[in-house]
Amino acid sequence: MTTAAALDRITADAVAPVPGELSAARAQLAAVAQRVDDLLQTLPAPAERSPLHTEQAATAKDAARSLRSRFLAVHTEAVYDELTGGRRARPRIADLASGGPTAFPGLLPTTAQLAADRARPQAGKEGHEIDQGIFFSRLLASPGAGRHLVDSMRCPTxxxxxxxxxxxxxxxxxxxxxxxxxxxxxxxxTMIRDDCLNAEDNQQVEDMETAVDLALLDPAVRVGVVRGGPMTHKRYKDRRVFSSGINLKSLHAGQISLVDFLIRRELGYINKIVRGLLVDEHSWRHRSVEKPWIAAVDTFAIGGGAQLLLVFDRVIAAADSFLSLPAAQEGIVPGAANLRLGRMAGGRLNRQLLLWGRKIWAQELHARLFVDEVVDPADMDEAVDLSAERLDSPAVVTNRRMLHLAEEPPEAFRAYLAEFALQQALRLYSEDVITKAGRFSAGARAEA
Structure with a gap:
């Protein structure tokens, strides 16, 4: 069969109505996805494709993605019930991503497909993570499945x-x-990635969630503090740095994962800082364990580092530090910052930060919208200790719970993350993001 004929068949089958019976719909999806995979196998690797081959691959993948989206529009709840044993299990998003391809062939990329993409730089990938974005977007958009999934991600690892x-x-x-x-x-x-100024990657998200879990699980801990450690970078040698945001070198190399980084970060350790750990879902008194959290900002909090500041109960900043959220410059969606900035700053300032890349120094008036206390760098330790002592109170725990309920209702968070999952997946594979990440990586190599 010629490529053109194969494309015609894929397109025709993909636009057929999705059967209401799950087994028939499952078979339809599997058949179309297999034809797309077969077609892609006849083409050169993504980085070696001609413009015609690139267009043919995009047409085939777009047809399959349209069918996946319509399949989930009809069967999301049934799919989720099957993957979670009628919601008796509490799987994490990585479990769903790995179990989905077996239970529903063609719905999600296989382990082999993801492994092949991981071996390529971002610019040379097939883009299978977009299919994961469709899947998790539909799950989170579903009130029943979405609530269960968000709660499941709040369980201890x-x-x-x-x-x-x-x-x-x-x-x-x-x-x-x-x-x-x-x-x-x-x-x-203490974030100790001194090799990259505490830039976040898959490993850092894994370690941060583990540490947050431990702090929340240990009854001897009453308050949590997040701070950056001293750096070895020649420009910041021996200075503490909070965070330089997403690791763009890792992004260029294809090592930033949609599931294990971008979605997990929001549903995992950041949401646990906000809403705590789900430890007893059947309790009538407290289903979760929550504690107050303090952020101590030295030098700068850029991108993802600035996003973190939006969820802490108290933020202390050194007088010579700054924050920035260069979302448009990086090209990706800054986590849940777009959801949270509105209650902290006006629309104009939000746009200056997100769209214009404005940098806000700790001593500026506008910094008080994000920072509670600005101190001399030499006084940071004392300020952290005093704040921890002040927040060490059961009444603080209860009131922070009620504040978060009023400021960011769980349903608003879930709805935002549903759209975020898809839009961030698309951004990961957009030409402008790939180009910017490549320029950053080249600049970093030249500096080294």
Whole structure:
């Protein structure tokens, strides 16, 4: 069969109505997806395709994605019920992403397809993560499945449960990118990626969620503090840095994952800082364990670092520090910042930050919309200790719960994340993001 004939058949089958009976719809999706995979196998690798081949691949993938979206519009709840054993299980998004291809062939990329893409730079990938974006967007948009999924992602991770006895005994856990230490009832989470100015990647998201889980699970911890550690970078040697945002070198290399980084970050450790750990879903009193959190900002909080500041109960900044949210410059969606900025700053300032790349210094008047206290860099330790002492109160815990309920209702968060999952997937594979990440990586290599 010629490529043109194969495309015609794919397009015709993909626009057929989705059967209301799940098994028939499952078969239709599997058949179309297999034909698309077969066609792609006849083409050169993505980076080696001619303009014609690129157009043919895009047409085939777009037809399959349209069918996936319509399939989920009809069967989302049934799909989720099958993948979760009637919602008796509490799988994480990675579990759903890996189990979905077996239960529903063609709905999600297989392990082999994702592995092949991971071996390529971002510009040379097939873009299978877009199909994951469609899947999680539809799940989160569904009131029943979406609520269950968000709650499931608030459960403690297996890694944290394994490390908990040791942390309770010693008060210290050393992870690859985070050091967690308990002192006088305060959990100090120090980001220690000195090789990249605490730029976030898959590993840092994994370690941050583990550390947040441990701080919330340990009853001896009453307050959490997040701060950046001293750097070895020649420009910032021995200075603490909060965060430089997403690791654009890793993005260019194709090592930033939609599931394990971009979606997990929002539904995982950041949401746990906001709403706590789900520890007893059947309790009539408290389903979750929550604690107050402090952010201590040294030098700068850029991109994802600035996003974090929006969820803390108190933010302390060194007088010589700044924050910025260069979303338009990076080309991606800045997590849930678009949802949270509105309650902290007016529309004009939001746009100056997100669309224009404005930098706000700690001593500016506008910084007070994001920062509670500005102190001399030498006084940061004392300011953190005093704030932790002040927030160490059961009444603080209850009132922060009620504040979050009023400021960011769970349903508003879920609806935002539903759209975020799809739009961020599309952004990951957009030409402008790939070009910008490539320029950053080249500049970083030249500087090194």
């Amino acid at each position: 297996d890694r944290a449960l394994t490390l908990l006895p040791g942390f309770q005994r010693t008060g210290i856990v050393e992870l690859r990118s985070v050091r967690l230490e308990r002192r006088d009832g305060v959990a100090h989470l």
